[in-house]
Amino acid sequence: MIELNITVVGLGLIGGSLAMALKDLKPKNLWGIDIEKSTIEAAEKKCIIHKGYTKPEIPLKHSDIVIIALYPNLTEKFVKDNIKNFKKGAIITDVAGIKENLVNNINSFIPKSLDFIGGHPMAGSENKGLSFASKDIFNDANYIITPVEKNREENIKILESIAKKIGCKNVVRITPKAHDEIIAFTSHLTHVLAVALINSDILNVETSLFIAGSFKDGTRVADINSSLWVELLTSNRKNIINKIEVFEEKIETIKNAIKENNKSIIKSEFEKASLRRKELV
Numbered sequence: 392m393i394e395l396n397i398t399v400v401g402l403g404l405i406g407g408s409l410a411m412a413l414k415d416l417k418p419k420n421l422w423g424i425d426i427e428k429s430t431i432e433a434a435e436k437k438c439i440i441h442k443g444y445t446k447p448e449i450p451l452k453h454s455d456i457v458i459i460a461l462y463p464n465l466t467e468k469f470v471k472d473n474i475k476n477f478k479k480g481a482i483i484t485d486v487a488g489i490k491e492n493l494v495n496n497i498n499s500f501i502p503k504s505l506d507f508i509g510g511h512p513m514a515g516s517e518n519k520g521l522s523f524a525s526k527d528i529f530n531d532a533n534y535i536i537t538p539v540e541k542n543r544e545e546n547i548k549i550l551e552s553i554a555k556k557i558g559c560k561n562v563v564r565i566t567p568k569a570h571d572e573i574i575a576f577t578s579h580l581t582h583v584l585a586v587a588l589i590n591s592d593i594l595n596v597e598t599s600l601f602i603a604g605s606f607k608d609g610t611r612v613a614d615i616n617s618s619l620w621v622e623l624l625t626s627n628r629k630n631i632i633n634k635i636e637v638f639e640e641k642i643e644t645i646k647n648a649i650k651e652n653n654k655s656i657i658k659s660e661f662e663k664a665s666l667r668r669k670e671l672v
Contacts (some may be wrong), residue, residue, distance in 0.1 A: 400461060404519050411439055466497075474500070508538055509567055517611060
């Protein structure tokens with residue numbers, strides 16, 4: 392890591408947290424790019440980065456690794472707008488929660504001298520912004536890498552090594568298509584359900600007096616960045632609609648069992664869920 396110049400684009404929650412974790416690896420230079428000068432100043436003051444820039448072309452031409460922590464559409468736009476500014480041979484990666492369209496689109500115009508490798512650290516919180524950043528969010532987290540045929544094996548291994556060094560427990564390679572299919576269930580559906588659960592409450596001023604752990608756990612992710620999630624869900628709509636329809640079938644099964652007082656089906660569904668959760672979590 393000592394000889395590498397690394398730039399993090401977008402110093403929000405994830406970008407800021409990555410910068411904090413990367414700083415501990417002691418790269419030659421750790422630079423940050425953000426459109427907000429105040430964010431750059433805060434990152435420099437907290438020594439999260441060595442130096443920050445609002446003009447991407449300054450650090451990009453010297454950066455060996457560029458990690459883009461922006462919304463998916465902005466990630467693609469950033470690469471396209473700065474295609475001539477990247478250092479020849481640079482590794483470019485991202486942190487977006489959707490992969491297939493993003494990876495395919497960027498690789499359709501990126502030159503052979505650059506290597507864009509999709510990445511998705513499975514870490515974060517319901518908060519946003521540099522003030523909530525913490526390197527600890529990567530401890531024991533999963534890191535998904537979505538390489539394609541044109542990616543260089545040595546560059547993939549560099550990203551895998553970095554992911555492990557910042558604390559990630561599992562680093563997984565998977566195709567962009569498979570990533571979006573799986574993430575529709577493990578992340579996108581859970582956010583949709585949390586939002587639907589919160590919004591299904593008939594206005595009752597006393598509801599808050601009846602809330603305990605299960606409600607808090609089940610709805611934590613309902614307090615989300617709505618602009619980001621509109622983009623994620625609409626970009627992955629085919630997969631998320633499929634998962635919602637499967638969920639609707641399951642909820643209908645339980646609903647009918649309760650309606651018909653079918654205790655054996657209710658018990659069976661709960662027992663299956665208990666066993667499956669032990670396998671997954």
